Amino acid sequence: xxxxxxxxxxxxxxxxxxxxxxxxxxxxxxxxxxxxxxxxxxxxxxxxxxxxxxxxxxxxxxxxxxxxxxxxxxxxxxxxxxxxxxxxxxxxxxxxxxxxxxxxxxxxxxxxxxxxxxxxxxxxxxxxxxxxxxxxxxxxxxxxxxxxxxxxxxxxxxxxxxxxxxxxxxxxxxxxxxxxxxxxxxxxxxxxxxxxxxxxxxxxxxxxxxxxxxxxxxxxxxxxxxxxxxxxxxxxxxxxxxxxxxxxxxxxxxxxxxxxx
Amino acid sequence: xxxxxxxxxxxxxxxxxxxxxxxxxxxxxxxxxxxxxxxxxxxxxxxxxxxxxxxxxxxxxxxxxxxxxxxxxxxxxxxxxxxxxxxxxxxxxxxxxxxxxxxxxxxxxxxxxxxxxxxxxxxxxxxxxxxxxxxxxxxxxxxxxxxxxxxxxxxxxxxxxxxxxxxxxxxxxxxxxxxxxxxxxxxxxxxxxxxxxxxxxxxxxxxxxxxxxxxxxxxxxxxxxxxxxxxxxxxxxxxxxxxxxxxxxxxxxxxxxxxxxxxxxxxxxxxxxxxxxxxxxxxxxx
Amino acid sequence: xxxxxxxxxxxxxxxxxxxxxxxxxxxxxxxxxxxxxxxxxxxxxxxxxxxxxxxxxxxxxxxxxxxxxxxxxxxxxxxxxxxxxxxxxxxxxxxxxxxxxxxxxxxxxxxxxxxxxxxxxxxxxxxxxxxxxxxxxxxxxxxxxxxxxxxxxxxxxxxxxxxxxxxxxxxxxxxxxxxxxxxxxxxxxxxxxxxxxxxxxxxxxxxxxxxxxxxxxxxxxxxxxxxxxxxxxxxxxxxxxxxxxxxxxxxxxxxxxxxxxxxxxxxxxxxxxxxxxxxxxxxxxxxxxxxxxxxxxxxxxxxxxxxxxxxxxxxxxxxxxxxxxxxxxxxxxxxxxxxxxxxxxxxxxxxxxxxxxxxx
Numbered sequence: 001x002x003x004x005x006x007x008x009x010x011x012x013x014x015x016x017x018x019x020x021x022x023x024x025x026x027x028x029x030x031x032x033x034x035x036x037x038x039x040x041x042x043x044x045x046x047x048x049x050x051x052x053x054x055x056x057x058x059x060x061x062x063x064x065x066x067x068x069x070x071x072x073x074x075x076x077x078x079x080x081x082x083x084x085x086x087x088x089x090x091x092x093x094x095x096x097x098x099x100x101x102x103x104x105x106x107x108x109x110x111x112x113x114x115x116x117x118x119x120x121x122x123x124x125x126x127x128x129x130x131x132x133x134x135x136x137x138x139x140x141x142x143x144x145x146x147x148x149x150x151x152x153x154x155x156x157x158x159x160x161x162x163x164x165x166x167x168x169x170x171x172x173x174x175x176x177x178x179x180x181x182x183x184x185x186x187x188x189x190x191x192x193x194x195x196x197x198x199x200x201x202x203x204x205x206x207x208x209x210x211x212x213x214x215x216x217x218x219x220x221x222x223x224x225x226x227x228x229x230x231x232x233x234x235x236x237x238x239x240x241x242x243x244x245x246x247x248x249x250x251x252x253x254x255x256x257x258x259x260x261x
Numbered sequence: 262x263x264x265x266x267x268x269x270x271x272x273x274x275x276x277x278x279x280x281x282x283x284x285x286x287x288x289x290x291x292x293x294x295x296x297x298x299x300x301x302x303x304x305x306x307x308x309x310x311x312x313x314x315x316x317x318x319x320x321x322x323x324x325x326x327x328x329x330x331x332x333x334x335x336x337x338x339x340x341x342x343x344x345x346x347x348x349x350x351x352x353x354x355x356x357x358x359x360x361x362x363x364x365x366x367x368x369x370x371x372x373x374x375x376x377x378x379x380x381x382x383x384x385x386x387x388x389x390x391x392x393x394x395x396x397x398x399x400x401x402x403x404x405x406x407x408x409x410x411x412x413x414x415x416x417x418x419x420x421x422x423x424x425x426x427x428x429x430x431x432x433x434x435x436x437x438x439x440x441x442x443x444x445x446x447x448x449x450x451x452x453x454x455x456x457x458x459x460x461x462x463x464x465x466x467x468x469x470x471x472x473x474x475x476x477x478x479x480x481x482x483x484x485x486x487x488x489x490x491x492x493x494x495x496x497x498x499x500x501x502x503x504x505x506x507x508x509x510x511x512x513x514x515x516x517x518x519x520x521x522x523x524x525x526x527x528x529x530x531x532x533x534x535x536x537x538x539x540x541x542x543x544x545x546x547x
Numbered sequence: 548x549x550x551x552x553x554x555x556x557x558x559x560x561x562x563x564x565x566x567x568x569x570x571x572x573x574x575x576x577x578x579x580x581x582x583x584x585x586x587x588x589x590x591x592x593x594x595x596x597x598x599x600x601x602x603x604x605x606x607x608x609x610x611x612x613x614x615x616x617x618x619x620x621x622x623x624x625x626x627x628x629x630x631x632x633x634x635x636x637x638x639x640x641x642x643x644x645x646x647x648x649x650x651x652x653x654x655x656x657x658x659x660x661x662x663x664x665x666x667x668x669x670x671x672x673x674x675x676x677x678x679x680x681x682x683x684x685x686x687x688x689x690x691x692x693x694x695x696x697x698x699x700x701x702x703x704x705x706x707x708x709x710x711x712x713x714x715x716x717x718x719x720x721x722x723x724x725x726x727x728x729x730x731x732x733x734x735x736x737x738x739x740x741x742x743x744x745x746x747x748x749x750x751x752x753x754x755x756x757x758x759x760x761x762x763x764x765x766x767x768x769x770x771x772x773x774x775x776x777x778x779x780x781x782x783x784x785x786x787x788x789x790x791x792x793x794x795x796x797x798x799x800x801x802x803x804x805x806x807x808x809x810x811x812x813x814x815x816x817x818x819x820x821x822x823x824x825x826x827x828x829x830x831x832x833x834x835x836x837x838x839x840x841x842x843x844x845x846x847x848x849x850x851x852x853x854x855x856x857x858x859x860x861x862x863x864x865x866x867x868x869x870x871x872x873x874x875x876x877x878x879x880x881x882x883x884x885x886x887x888x889x890x891x892x893x894x895x896x897x898x899x900x901x902x903x904x905x906x907x
Contacts, residue, residue: 017387039405062573099300100307106522108481110488111515114503118324118653122614122660123644124578190393197397203644203654205615206577210645212398214617216761228398236393324656324678401764408773409757490768492757500758503649504731505888506669506676 040222045229048222057226061234064200064207067124068192068238071131075188079136080181083143088173094144105137110198122203130199135188142184146177175250182246186239193235208234326509335513343498344517351495352521354411355483358418359476366423367468370430375460381431392424396482400489409490414483421482425474433467434460469536473529480525484518608639611829612661614651615642619782620664620810622851622862623686627836629850635835636828652678655815662829664812667879668733671894681819682811683904684830684869686837689798689808698844698864699799700808701739703778704792706769714747714796720775725755727775729765732756735808736778738882742801751885766790781863782855806875808863811900819901826904830869834906837865870905 026042049057086094109130120129150173158172200209208227215223308328313319315327338344373381396417403420407413437460445459487496495518502510611633613624627633628640643660652673654660664686665673673680690698705711711720720726726749730736741751759765762779766787769777776795779787788794798807812833819826840847841864848862873896880896883889 015386017383018390021387039402058569059573059577062570063577065570066574095296096299097303100303102526103304103519103523106526107515107519108484108522110485111499111518113647114511114649114653115325117646117650117659118657121657122646122650122654194395194397197395201645201647202650203614203646203659205645213645213760216401216764224398224401228394231398232390232394235395236390239393324653404764404768404773405771408771409768410773488758489760489764490757490773492755497758500649501731504669505733506652506672506678508676 040225045222045226048220049226052223052226057230060206060208060211060227061230063204064196064209064231065234067127067199067207068131068189068196071128072135072188072192074128075132075135076139076185078132079139080143083140083181084147084169084173084177086140087144087147087177088169091148101137101140105141109134109195113198113202117202124204126202127199127204130195130202131192134191134195138184138187138191139181140184142180142187143177146180146184147173149180150176178250179246182242182250186242186246189238189242190235193231193238196231324508326512330509331512331516334507334509335517338510338513344514347493347495347498348517348521350493351480351483351487354414354494355418355479358415358483359422359479361415362419362422362426362475362479363472366426367430367471370427370468370471371434371456371460371464373427374431374434374464375456388424388427392428396421397485400486403486404490413490414486414494417486418479418483422475422479425478426468426471429467429471429474430464433464433471436467437463466533466537469533473526473533476525476529477522480522608634608637609825610641611638611825612641612643612659613663614646614654614660615644617645617855619780619851619863620687621854622847623833623836623840623865625850625854626840626847627832630836630839632832632835632839636832638825638828638832652680655680655813658815661818661825662812662814664810666733666735666738667809667811667876667899668735668738668883670811670813670899671880671883671889672733674898675889675894679816680813681816682813682871682900683819683826684812684833684906685809685866685871686812686833686869687808687810687863688805688866688875689803690864691805692799694864696797696799697781697784698862699781699797700863701735701778701780701798702784702787702794703740703743703776703796704766704769704787705776705795706772707791707793709775709793711795712793714743714749714800716795717744717749717776718747724753726753727755727757727773729759729762729768729774729777730756731758732886733883733888735810738879739798739801739803739807740776740778741882741886742803742878743796746800746802766792803878804875805866805872806878809875809879810863811871812869823903830904830906834867834869837869838867840865841867868905868907870907871900871902873900876900 022042029039029041086097112133113126113130116126116129116133120126154172154176155168158168163171196207197209197212200207201213204210208231211227212224212231215221215227311325312327312329315325335344373384399420400417403413403417407416441459441463442455445455450458483494484496484499487494488500491497495514499511499514499518502514616624624640633640643654646654651660651663651665655663656678667682670680670682687700689700709720711717717726728736728740730740732738737754737756740754744751744754757768757774759768762777762783763786765774765777766779766783768774769792770790777787777792801807812829814826840862844862851862876896876899880889880894884891
């Protein structure tokens with residue numbers, strides 16, 4: 001019995017703090033540690049969620065997710081081939097473009113908003129472009145790094161076994177670069193979610209980022225917190241999904257190789 | 262290397278007055294300039310095509326002005342001192358927030374990574390959750406808690422800068438092979454020696470990766486946070502120039518911010534590489 | 548793959564499919580609605596849909612596009628749509644989605660939107676920066692003293708405990724230091740505030756303008772002590788009063804008369820050249836709507852509130868004739884010259900406005 005309890009306790013240890021946090025959030029405004037007008041107790045946020053109806057929230061979340069996925073997928077579709085080509089096929093070109101690309105990637109996306117609006121127009125196109133821009137650079141750079149990081153010995157031995165370029169590409173390079181690529185994708189996802197809030201000011205009237213702006217200008221403070229929590233939660237879920245995909249696809253990763261948390 | 266040694270040694274032995282030239286160093290220097298120039302060609306081409314596109318109206322020049330006008334506007338702003346003024350403010354805020362985060366998060370990371378394992382297991386998911394909170398969305402919260410002005414901006418930078426530092430420090434301390442710790446212990450090392458001579462050096466590469474990411478994030482965020490609740494700083498300067506529709510200046514500020522960002526990136530990458538030296542060798546032995 | 552792995556795979560594939568489907572449906576339902584306010588009206592489950600346009604005649608109407616506004620500037624446009632003034636002129640209003648203030652001009656320049664409005668000082672900087680636009684008529688103006696003060700363009704509030712009751716009190720407040728005020732130059736807030744400060748002897752150089760995204764954020768900052776004075780527009784008058792803030796003055800104190808509220812509609816020069824007929828119709832429709840809004844302020848406010856979804860009850864005061872009096876534009880330009888944003892003689896009024904579409 002005792003061992004079972006200990007086991008449960010072990011599993012839940014990480015949850016304790018989270019629960020404590022939410023309890024604190026509920027209590028603090030009520031006992032005056034925080035101004036309830038500006039930091040509403042957690043129960044009010046839940047009530048607001050119920051008022052907005054789960055359906056409405058689901059719709060807003062879906063819109064935001066759709067935008068992220070389209071932007072992210074478009075970015076990957078362009079960045080992966082570009083990364084492979086630059087990393088593997090044309091190393092000279094990569095050296096040539098490297099400085100320029102690094103330079104462009106450092107431009108903060110939110111600063112480019114007016115430029116995007118002018119060139120791509122408002123509405124969905126503008127939003128997709130922002131997400132595309134944010135996601136493109138991490139994926140491309142990590143793909144290049146991944147391809148370049150493949151042990152040349154592996155390539156040489158594959159060639160000595162008579163493999164042609166295509167086989168080498170699919171059986172040596174892609175698996176070798178995959179780890180790096182997945183890291184890049186996780187970063188790209190994080191950046192996309194970060195930029196989502198700003199992006200949804202470019203001519204939208206729906207979405208979680210829009211909800212934050214709208215609630216801010218209307219003064220519906222509980223909604224702000226609600227939207228923030230939702231975005232964080234969904235972002236976390238998407239990240240875990242990618243992590244799970246990575247663990248299941250890269251089954252050859254040596255145990256203990258990757259000590260990052 | 263051998264060539265250099267023998268050349269200068271020979272020269273000295275023969276009593277020749279050498280112009281103290283290290284041929285290899287010179288060669289390296291030229292190589293670096295070469296690759297620098299090679300890389301800049303693309304950038305120069307980019308600016309040239311931008312100039313052409315704007316001047317020949319492929320891009321409407323009232324909306325996307327040619328780089329010559331942009332740089333001219335930037336130069337005017339520089340001469341008047343405005344640009345430097347705002348840059349100093351932004352950099353000051355970012356640096357302070359970053360240093361504060363470093364002083365707190367790196368020791369925290371060590372503590373959590375080495376001595377308080379259970380505590381760390383309890384806190385980590387929670388901290389991860391906090392990290393994922395979108396900092397943009399937290400701006401209004403920070404404004405409520407800290408007001409506006411330097412304190413609030415530094416608080417925002419502190420918040421975003423601490424996560425990479427914390428997590429990378431923890432990862433750095435965890436990446437030590439247990440064999441090394443066991444070996445040190447078996448040689449009679451106490452906790453203090455263990456920490457300073459084994460754990461710390463092994464964690465340093467991880468820490469500096471965190472430092473690099475943190476520095477970049479700090480600069481990124483200070484610009485973003487200065488776009489609301491501000492009356493100075495590069496972010497505000499950008500907004501003000503866009504509000505008064507001074508388009509060349511606006512693009513100039515974009516360029517300036519990008520260049521600063523690149524410089525920070527280069528500096529800290531260099532720093533990271535410098536400390537990565539012994540990580541490389543242990544990695545290969547894996 | 549073992550059987551277990553296969554089952555796992557299938558289950559996950561099905562879950563993923565369901566998720567994708569539901570997200571797609573949700574996204575479709577939530578897509579940005581582009582349409583006329585009356586259409587958007589009925590989508591908002593509002594049973595008090597006034598005499599809305601029926602969709603059959605709509606086919607013959609020419610669309611005229613602008614960004615979706617969820618603030619007080621939307622009133623005459625909403626009125627023109629809901630009360631059928633646009634329809635009378637053969638136009639159909641189309642809202643294309645919300646934008647941040649820095650994105651409005653680009654959206655007009657690249658044709659996403661046909662018109663927008665702005666104050667004369669912003670207009671001057673746009674034109675000086677090379678934007679090919681022209682103002683064609685007046686929208687909002689400052690009402691005269693005979694009209695209820697609640698229609699005035701802006702009001703200034705301070706905290707109740709600051710001890711400030713009038714403009715004169717500000718002269719000695721925080722002597723030697725800057726006074727924190729919301730706003731980002733050039734805008735109506737910064738222009739009128741500077742004018743008032745000069746007029747009452749406080750001096751515009753004591754003003755430190757801090758940028759906020761919304762009036763409401765500015766009120767919050769004021770309450771927390773981060774601002775000394777906050778200037779807000781009509782939808783927030785009620786909120787400011789209910790928060791216990793003290794009113795110390797409004798835009799009429801600037802002594803500029805009607806000019807204190809001057810807000811102008813603008814189109815691109817290309818649009819004006821290619822479709823002057825539509826601009827004429829637009830001007831006529833807006834004039835009728837503005838006259839109506841001035842005569843029926845409560846109903847106009849209700850229409851606005853219903854669309855925005857708030858219970859704000861405030862409106863602006865509108866020009867009953869869209870004629871642009873150049874004298875009213877001059878103070879806005881002069882302010883820019885004083886602040887060094889424009890050089891003397893850099894802009895002529897004729898660069899900014901055209902009288903050809905005015906409706907008396």
